Each structure stands twice: as structure tokens, then as C-alpha cells.
Amino acid sequence: MEISHVVNDRVNEMCCKKCNKQVTNNIYGETVPLNDLYTRINRSLGQLARKKQQQRPRVAISKAKAA
Secondary structure (H helix, E strand, O other), X not given: OEEEEEOOOOOEEXXXXXXXXXXXXXXXXXXXXXXXXXXXXXXXXXXXXXXXXXXXXXXXXXXXXXX
16 A cells, blocks of 8 residues: 555555555544545545644744853
């Protein structure tokens, strides 16, 4: 299995190199075939993850000057 798409930090879409069968992880961490339902769920999860990442404030870490 090869990861074809990273949805968020817990969910990945994978594809078999030999037979091109697509699978994904469900909410329980199990590997399930990628069908229309899971495709829509993964798309929504990806949008939420991107929105959450954009809303995080970016804090710059400044290095303290050595005295």
C-alpha cells in the first residue's frame, strides 16, 4: 500500500501498487474500501483541517540575545 492522499494527521487515503485498489481509514482506525461515502467524508475532514490550520495564530519565536 502506498499513501496517495493525506487527509489530516489521522486519516490517509492509500492505493495498492499491484491492483490499484483504493482504501482509507475510518473513524475507528480500520482500513476500509474507499467508496463515495468515505470520499465525501475525507473531503470534508480535509477542509476542516485546512480551515483549522489557517486560523491558528503564527507565533514567531525570537532568539534571546546572549549577554
